[in-house]
Amino acid sequence: MVRYRVLFTADLQNLTKLQPAGGVESPAFAYYFKMKCGNCGEPAKKEISVLSNVKLSDSRNAPNLVMKCKFCERRGSMTVVTTDVGKPLTEELSALGESAPLMELDCKGFDPVDLVFGYGWKAESIAGTKFKDIDLSDGEFAEYDEMGNCPVAIYNFCATFEVLMSEYREWRLARSIRIQKWHLEWEARAKANKKEYGVHSYFPCPQRSTAVLLFMIVWNDKRVFLWI
Template identity: 50%
Template structure:
């Protein structure tokens, strides 16, 4: 069992508190990433989608997981189980320091998550307090104008990494 913590970073201009629309533990937010097989090293061609609200029973027991997937190359099964409670919004202070903010913890057995894809609806708040909802980051950036704060707001240079944690 290896736990991987999805860490995100971005350049935030006049924005703070970037996170999925329903918060870091949103049960309906889909996390998309590719997986690498722990046995043969094959990387999935398509992104795998994992959502907190979707669970499946494990074949040998009473526990559940969020994903069971068979490697198309070697046939080995792997699981990905989401562990909520570790995510925090990306703040302007963390962004300016160049550091990453934790988003979600994944317990992976037989797979290693790689290449996170920014998708779904996100939210952020301007430094003037204006709330921006349904932000689409699939294009790699976001730009808007804050009427209340009379300033442009922007999200750019999106980055992610999966850190191994104990």
């Protein structure tokens, strides 16, 4: 499984707080993704619609979408996370050329390629005028703000995907936590028994996967080995 952060950016002219009409955490907003198979790389022929409030079962960890590659027949799933993740795109971020986070995706077997934008976005002008139901199907928007007496526009609207965590990185992080935990346990045990405790060492394990390490502890002049 790979977790992605979806970032979006645009060139804003006299506009700020660009976001979905119901807000960045709107559960009813439909997102359309272009996906590809993580096994054979075959792209899906159609955009896939996903709503964060629609799950395939009542389970807390149930995905929002399950799909199957038509080429290699591999199955995959995707879960959308919007709570405490998304932020509106402000004029300040746009001026700096930076992106705003929109959501996070937990993908298994498939990877996102693009996010297709459409109808149902909102923004505010620098004068405070609210623009609702903005259509970004063409990647741009242009209007005139009568209150602020100035043109407003959105150009170069696009999304990018940042990898936050993969299964391998997640495994390495969990292993590091285990090593630190064992280190503290042996240190506490040594203090309690008034015995010597040496610095642990790591060795590659030829009998197992190259990622597996041998954890050696010097305990009162004796060596204790643990597989990790």
